[in-house]
Each structure stands twice: as structure tokens, then as C-alpha cells.
Amino acid sequence: MRKTFIRTTAALGALLMALPVMAQELTFWSWRQEDKAQYEKFIDTFEAQNPGITVKFEAFEAANYNTILSTALAGGTGPDLFMSRAYGGLETVASAGHLMALDTTKIPALANFTPAALNAQTMRSDKTLYGVPFASQTMLVIYNKELFDKNGIAEPKTYDELKAAAEKLKAAGLMPFANGTATAWQNETIVSALGSSIMGKGFYEDLMAGKADFTDPRYIEALAKLKEMSAYFPDGFIGLDYPSSQQLFTSGMAGMFAGGSFELANFAKQNPNLKLGVFAAPGKTVEDDALVGLFIDGGYAANAKTKHPEAALKFLNYVASKEYGQAFANGLRNISTVPGVTFDDPLLAEVAELNKNAIPYIMLVHFRFGEPSGSVLLQGEVQKLLADKATPDEVGKALTTGLANWYAPFKK
Amino acid sequence: MAPGGISPGAASPAPLPHETLKMFGSPLTGRRLWIAALIVPPLAFVALFVVYPILSAFAYAFFEWKGLARGEFVWFANFHKVLFQEPYATWTINAFLHNVFVFFALMVLQNGIGFVLAYCLWRELPGARFHRIAVFLPVVLSTIIVGFLFKLFLHPLFGVVNISLRAVGLGGLAMPWLGDDSTALMALIIANAWHMVGFPTLVFLAGMQRIPGEILDAVRMETQSEWVKVSKIVWPLVAPSATVVFTLLFVGAFNWFELPYVMAGLDGSPHGATDVLGLYFYRTAFGNQSGGAQDFGTGSALAVLIFLFIAVVAGFLTMYLRKREIQL
Numbered sequence: 001m002r003k004t005f006i007r008t009t010a011a012l013g014a015l016l017m018a019l020p021v022m023a024q025e026l027t028f029w030s031w032r033q034e035d036k037a038q039y040e041k042f043i044d045t046f047e048a049q050n051p052g053i054t055v056k057f058e059a060f061e062a063a064n065y066n067t068i069l070s071t072a073l074a075g076g077t078g079p080d081l082f083m084s085r086a087y088g089g090l091e092t093v094a095s096a097g098h099l100m101a102l103d104t105t106k107i108p109a110l111a112n113f114t115p116a117a118l119n120a121q122t123m124r125s126d127k128t129l130y131g132v133p134f135a136s137q138t139m140l141v142i143y144n145k146e147l148f149d150k151n152g153i154a155e156p157k158t159y160d161e162l163k164a165a166a167e168k169l170k171a172a173g174l175m176p177f178a179n180g181t182a183t184a185w186q187n188e189t190i191v192s193a194l195g196s197s198i199m200g201k202g203f204y205e206d207l208m209a210g211k212a213d214f215t216d217p218r219y220i221e222a223l224a225k226l227k228e229m230s231a232y233f234p235d236g237f238i239g240l241d242y243p244s245s246q247q248l249f250t251s252g253m254a255g256m257f258a259g260g261s262f263e264l265a266n267f268a269k270q271n272p273n274l275k276l277g278v279f280a281a282p283g284k285t286v287e288d289d290a291l292v293g294l295f296i297d298g299g300y301a302a303n304a305k306t307k308h309p310e311a312a313l314k315f316l317n318y319v320a321s322k323e324y325g326q327a328f329a330n331g332l333r334n335i336s337t338v339p340g341v342t343f344d345d346p347l348l349a350e351v352a353e354l355n356k357n358a359i360p361y362i363m364l365v366h367f368r369f370g371e372p373s374g375s376v377l378l379q380g381e382v383q384k385l386l387a388d389k390a391t392p393d394e395v396g397k398a399l400t401t402g403l404a405n406w407y408a409p410f411k412k
Numbered sequence: 413m414a415p416g417g418i419s420p421g422a423a424s425p426a427p428l429p430h431e432t433l434k435m436f437g438s439p440l441t442g443r444r445l446w447i448a449a450l451i452v453p454p455l456a457f458v459a460l461f462v463v464y465p466i467l468s469a470f471a472y473a474f475f476e477w478k479g480l481a482r483g484e485f486v487w488f489a490n491f492h493k494v495l496f497q498e499p500y501a502t503w504t505i506n507a508f509l510h511n512v513f514v515f516f517a518l519m520v521l522q523n524g525i526g527f528v529l530a531y532c533l534w535r536e537l538p539g540a541r542f543h544r545i546a547v548f549l550p551v552v553l554s555t556i557i558v559g560f561l562f563k564l565f566l567h568p569l570f571g572v573v574n575i576s577l578r579a580v581g582l583g584g585l586a587m588p589w590l591g592d593d594s595t596a597l598m599a600l601i602i603a604n605a606w607h608m609v610g611f612p613t614l615v616f617l618a619g620m621q622r623i624p625g626e627i628l629d630a631v632r633m634e635t636q637s638e639w640v641k642v643s644k645i646v647w648p649l650v651a652p653s654a655t656v657v658f659t660l661l662f663v664g665a666f667n668w669f670e671l672p673y674v675m676a677g678l679d680g681s682p683h684g685a686t687d688v689l690g691l692y693f694y695r696t697a698f699g700n701q702s703g704g705a706q707d708f709g710t711g712s713a714l715a716v717l718i719f720l721f722i723a724v725v726a727g728f729l730t731m732y733l734r735k736r737e738i739q740l
Contacts (some may be wrong), residue, residue: 063678067698067706092699092706117426180568182591184679185702236568238682239588244567368702372499375702387592387682405499 015254024311026055029072029082031065037381038331045327046318053311055081066092073098073303080312084131084268084301086120088368094123099130102301106313107132109320109338116360117337120296124369131299132320135334138261138351139192139293139361145275147174147255155279157286159198167231169255176232178254186259187382188375192293192361193258197283204359208366210409214399223385223392230386238387250274261351262297265333274384276347277400279356292354295361296337370406377402444670452455466719472712483709490713500710506684507692514601514688522604523657526612531642533613534620544617548610555607559674562603566590590675593685600686604671612657619653620646655733659726666722689718 036059043055058079060068066085070093072078073218078098084090093099104111113133121131148154148165151172156162160260166176181187199222206212212219227323234240234248249257250270257263258281267274278292300319302312318324325338333345335352343349360366367374381398384390404410419518473490494500529547533540550558565572566589574586589599623646631645669690672680678700680687694700697711 063701064698070706078504091702180591182588182681184677184681188702234569236574236586236591239568240589241563241590244569248569315463371707373702374680376700379679379702383591383682389593389683402499 004249024053024308026053026081026306026308026315027079028055028057028315029079029366030057030059030070031062031084032082033059033061035059035332041321041331042324042327045310045324049318050311052312053308053314055315069093070096070098074186074203076305078303078305079219080303080306080308081315082301082303083134084121084299086133086296087365088133088373090121090130091123091125091369094130095125098121098304100304100306100309102129102132102302102316107317107320107321109317109322111372112339113320113337114339115296117296120365121299121301131301132316133296133299134319134328135332136298136337136355137295137297137361138335138355138358139189139259139295140261140278140351140354141193141281142249142257142259142263142267143277143279144249144252144255145277147252148277149174151255153255155337156282157290157317158282158288159284162282163229163232166193166229166256167404170232174255175234175248176308177229177234178245178249178257179259180237180242180245181233181383181386182239183242184379184383185375186245187379187386188363190221190258191226191378191382193260194281195226196291196293196359197281197288198222199359200283201289204362207362213396213410214403215393220392220396223395224384227392238383246270257329257347261335262348264304264347264351264407268333278350278354289357292358293361294355294358295364296340297334367403367407372405373398374403416595439671461558469712469715469719473716474710477706477708486709490709492716493710494713494717503684503687503692504714507680507687507689510597510680510686510688511666511668513597514604514668515662517598517601518605518661518665519658521601522609523612523654523661526657527616529609529613530616530620531646533617547613550607553607555670556674558603558607559671562599562606563590563675566599591682593682596676596682596686600672600675603675604668607671612661615653615657616650619650623649645670651733651737655730655737656731659730662726662729663722666718689714693718 009138025328028039032039036057038059043057043393047054065083066089069078069082072095073093084093084099102110110129110132116162117133118129121133122129143155147169151168151174153165153168156165169176179186179190199218203212203218206216207214230237234245234254237245240248245257246263246266247270248254250267252271252274253339261278264276264278267276280292282290284286292337300316302309306312309339320338322338322340325336325341328334328338329341329343329348330338330345333348335343335348335355363378364373377399381390381395385392385395400410404412472482474485474487476486476489479609494504529543533547564570566574568574568586568588570592571589573589577583577586587595589595589639615654627645627649631641635641667690668688672686672688673694676686676691678691678695679702680691693711693714696714697706699706
């Protein structure tokens, strides 16, 4: 009896000591608390395909995610895998050297990703890729199909038609737009969602080529048109915060919401009866490209100091696969950046279609690399514009002189 | 541990000879050890969690930071950046002036009204018992709750403030309170005053209740005027209470963070009209989603400046107020 006990204990002890070698446990951090259930499904699939590797999903508050992550990485207690922000947000974490460098030899599937997507996960200083991009987001106009049909409104093809549609909704006693601008970042989304087609591809290309700045008449006109359109925002919209404007739209009190495609899943969840439609805010004439604003949301990255680099790379290869992209698109109703993914959801398919004619969400993609960031400047200046405290010209000038603090092409 | 025994937790200078030890020029008796054993743990606690963070913030401020990786020692470059380099200089001044405004506004709205309320409660006006509790009740609420509550009150469409104004025919006065730069900061100040007015009230009331009855009887022989009573007797005699609430308000006004964070967001929306040093520091050190990088160096420089400003001014303020207590 006693012998058996000793033997069992010894065997169990040996097994316990061997377990960490046999099972590689990876931790995976995310800022998407709301997607926990879906991610656990994705992880189950991965674990089934890769016996011996377990992945533990942990989600943190989105607003402080970068702080939490970089503190943990600096302290050496960081996760093996994590979601990384894109562009400037990636650089804050990557510049400290805590991220595993990636390339097509490590993750062959990356070769098929679009350059725009990879660019979002590449640090500018060392031109190294640090993350597998997961989703793109689109700035556009979301509308309530039922309200449009009831009032005989079709998707507008010109700026004037958009204005006429707003006028009709207003006459019907509805709020044409649900947008409010008390929450700072909402001021940036509406510029892209309503103004991309007015500023146009030409402006964007000239801006990138250093031939234009934000005082360019095309950009100023986009701001002027935004100001004009704000007449169709709710009463007192400058004091209306983001959650309130979402609720105005989902409750059916407003016909349109100018914002990001990331709203779609949330809107559908808030009010499943809502029939949603999307369109790119039109340009001045039918001939003008109807453009949306596009950016990459984030990526999946690995800790440079992970104890299980091979297992971590296996996971990154998994999230770069078409199979994962498809599951991601179906499960999370987001536009996966993995090439070749198809969308069952007609709305998502439409957004993916609109994405083919896009300019970037300019301030996020190109101007969040210094202080003051283009986003912070734009948000404050648009608040001034919409509160009649500044003209479009003054806004353009303030953006350009503000960015000239660190953006070389604007320095004179 | 037996009283007088040498405890390992006492962290006294080791190694200790047996009977006596010269410390501070006197023998280290059992009693002294006992006292040391009681004082050292809290002192160590304070050192670890108060002194060390402050000192490390001081140190951080002199380095360049890349994310959370410490770079080179840069002397006063971060301080120079915060105070004189654009765009930081404008932001610093903007936030600082808002703090100054907040301090004076709360001095009137919070401490001023607090004093009046305390006087009414002390004079036992009808319903004083009920009001004593009612006035203090909001203080118990969390700032987060108060912030959201006032955000709802001030909602441009459904807020009780605008609805009431429209109901009494003053619809013209209905405003997007938190979205308009002329009213946003004041709205936050009023929310804060509503939340915290119970605190100065309570402190003043305690001060008033300590005024000896004989003095009050003597005053009653001299005058019937409430004003004379308040200005010549009550106000001077509650000077110690005033010292407490003034100093705490000063520190609180310049560390103001939670309420603006809840009601206006990290950016001090709209366009910096509600930006205060606390928000500005947080944004600079930890970054916000729309901003650029986190910058611990600049953030720490800012924190050090805020700390020094508060410490120095609060020091002088306390000295002045103490002197005043005696003079009055």
C-alpha cells in the first residue's frame, strides 16, 4: 500500500515537471473585451490543429491598453502574443524593442497582404514588420434603410442629393444625422466619412508628394461642406457625446450616421430590427469618385522575449491564414485584411466593395507620429469650426502650422 | 515579540550590542526600541509608496524616453520643452490658467456656499437636521457617478436642464452646455461644487460648534445684527477651519482630474476648453488614442512642475492662513 503511494506520487511528480515542456502555454492579450467569446472559438480551432499548444486569451480596457501592454513588456511580464495598435500606436510599443520582427520567411502568407495593410504594422524607423494586420475599418455613411424607403430617398450620388435627402428627413420630423461632436475623436471621423470624396484622391496624392498642405482649396472645401452639412446634425450636437449619438441612430430617431464601419456590428446588436445600409458620401458631381476613408485597425504581434517562439509563430501563421480571415470576418463582422476572404454578410461585402475606392483616414495613417498629432489638432479645430469659432481657412492654416512643428514637408 | 525585545522587523541599525546602544545621544532602551518598531513599518511604507514614486518621477523627468525604454540623460530639456517649446508651452499655459480659474470659482461656489450653508445649519434653521445629511450626501457619491449624472442633466436633447428651460419658456437659454467652450468649464465647476460642497460645510460647521457659548452670549448683549456677528465673531473664530478647506481646495483644484476626465474626456473637449493640468499630464505621459507617443520624460517634467507649484504655494498659503488664525 505504502509502496503504491510512493510510486504514484513519484510518477505524478515526474509528470508535473514534464508538463511545462509538453504543453506550451501562450498568453494572448487584446483590447477587445467584447469579442472574448469569438476569440475563444478561434483559439479552440488553433489548439485543435496544434496539440500541445494552449493559448490563454486576456482582454484589457481599450483606452489604456497600450499603457498596460508597454508597462508589462518593459517589466518583462508581458504576454507571448498580443494585439498591437496600428501606425503611431504600434510605434510606441515597437520602438522600445519588445516586439518580434516578422517577415515572409517566418510567415509566408504575408506575401499576399496589401502594402497598405502591412504598412500599418511596420515601424518607419527600421522598416520592419511587427504584426499581422487583422482588420481594416472604413469611414462612410451608415443609414437606416427603412427610414430612407419610407421617405422615398435613394442612396445619394452627389453632394446636393445628400443635402436633399437630409432635407427630406428633416421635413419628416426626423434627425437627418445622429452625429454629435462633444466626444473629441468623433470630429475626426466625420471629416473622413463626409469629406473624403470632396477632397478627392488628387488632394491626397499631392499631400503625400509634398505638393499640397491642409490649406489646399480642395481640403478647405471639404471642411466647408462638412460645416454646411452639420446644419442637419441634431440640435445642440456640439454637446452631444458619442454614446448618445449612437443611441439616436439605433433607436431609429435619425436617418444617417457618419462614422466607421466598426459601428455596424454594434448597431445591429443594439437593435436587431434595424435595416442598415452604407454608402460613400458622394462628391460634388456624379463623375467625382465616391470615396471612403480607410485604415487598418491593428495587428497580431509576438513578444520578442517569449519562451516559446516557435509556438508563437505557429499562432501568427494561423491568424495570417485564409481560414482564420474567413472565420474572423464571419464571427466578428469585420473586414479581415487577409486576402481572398469573402463576406457572407451583404453589408460587409458592400463595405469591402467600397474599400476598393478609398483614400486613407489621413490623420491616423500619416500624422500621428509627432506632437501635436494631426488627429488632436483636427479634432479641436473641427470643434471650433462647427461651433462657429473658426472658418475652414483658419482650420486649414492651424492644421498646417501645427503639424509644421514636426512634419518636415510643412516646415518652411 | 516581547516589548523591549529586539525584533527583526524593527530595522534598527544592526548589529546591536546587548544592553545599551548609543542612538541620538541616548541609550537605546527597550522603550525606544518598542517605539522604533512601531514607527519603522509605516515609515517604510510611506517611503516605498510615497517618497520613492515622487523621487523616481523627479529622476524620470531628466531622461529622454522612447515608449517605456529610458534613453539618455537630458538635463532640463523636458522642462524646457513643457514650458517654452511649442505646442507644449501653449497647452501648459492653457491648462494652468484653467486650473487657476477653477480654484477661484470653487473658492466662491464650493467654500463660499459651504460657509453659508454651515451658518444656516448652525443657526438651526427649520429642517436643519434633514439638511445636514442632505448637504453631505453627494460627497459620499463617487466622482464617476456624479460625472455621469451631470452629463445626463446637461444632455442637449434629453437633459433635465434644457427640458426644464424649454418647459418654462426659456428655450432660448437651452444650450449644449458641455459642447460650448464658454459654458463647458463652468458646467464642470458647478458639478464639482454640487458634489463636494458638503465637505467645507461640515468643516465650517464643526468650527462653528466649537465657538464657546459665552462669546456668543456676549455678542448678543452688544448687537442684534447677524452681519456683525458673522463678520466679527464667527468668521475669525472659524479661521482654523478656513485654513483646512482653503488649502485642501487649492491642492484639489490643481490636481483636478476625475471629473473633467469623466465629463469632458482626455482631450479637454471642446478644443481644450476644459483642459486642466491633470488631463494634460495624463495625455502627455500615457498618450491617448488620438495622440502621438507616450512620453514619460515630458509627462514627468510636467508632474514635477505641478508638484513643486502645489507644494510651494500650498506651503506659503498654509503659513499665511496660520498667521491669520492668530491675528484674527
